[in-house]
Amino acid sequence: MLLFKKKFLEAIRAGEKTQTIRLWKYCRMRAGQRSYIPGAGYIRVTGIAEVRLDALTDEDARPDGFDSADLLREEINRLYPRQLAEGYKAFKISFQILPPEEQVKERGK
Numbered sequence: 001m002l003l004f005k006k007k008f009l010e011a012i013r014a015g016e017k018t019q020t021i022r023l024w025k026y027c028r029m030r031a032g033q034r035s036y037i038p039g040a041g042y043i044r045v046t047g048i049a050e051v052r053l054d055a056l057t058d059e060d061a062r063p064d065g066f067d068s069a070d071l072l073r074e075e076i077n078r079l080y081p082r083q084l085a086e087g088y089k090a091f092k093i094s095f096q097i098l099p100p101e102e103q104v105k106e107r108g109k
Helices: 008-012 058-064 071-078 079-085
Strands: 019-024 036-037 043-050 089-097
Touching: 019 071, 019 079, 036 058, 058 071, 071 079
Parallel strands: none
Antiparallel strands: 019 089, 036 043, 043 089
16 A cells, blocks of 8 residues: 555546655565555556665656656655655655556455
């Protein structure tokens, strides 16, 4: 499951936000994985890569819903102060919302 602030849910549902940066000790997801975003629905992880926050570009920031890498880094600093201080790794997770026929929960999952 991926949790998001309410301010991002409309863009996710509209297919405008197709990426997120998460700070974890180790990678918790894999490409191809089905996951759930409360308030948006089921997604498919289309890619995941470890990234350096200082190397993010404006082009990297746009699928995340930000106009620039600086704005994206500011949001990450607000959301993850403890993880940044503890040296967690940054992962860029690309995803797509699944179509309505795939929004039904899979049996046994």
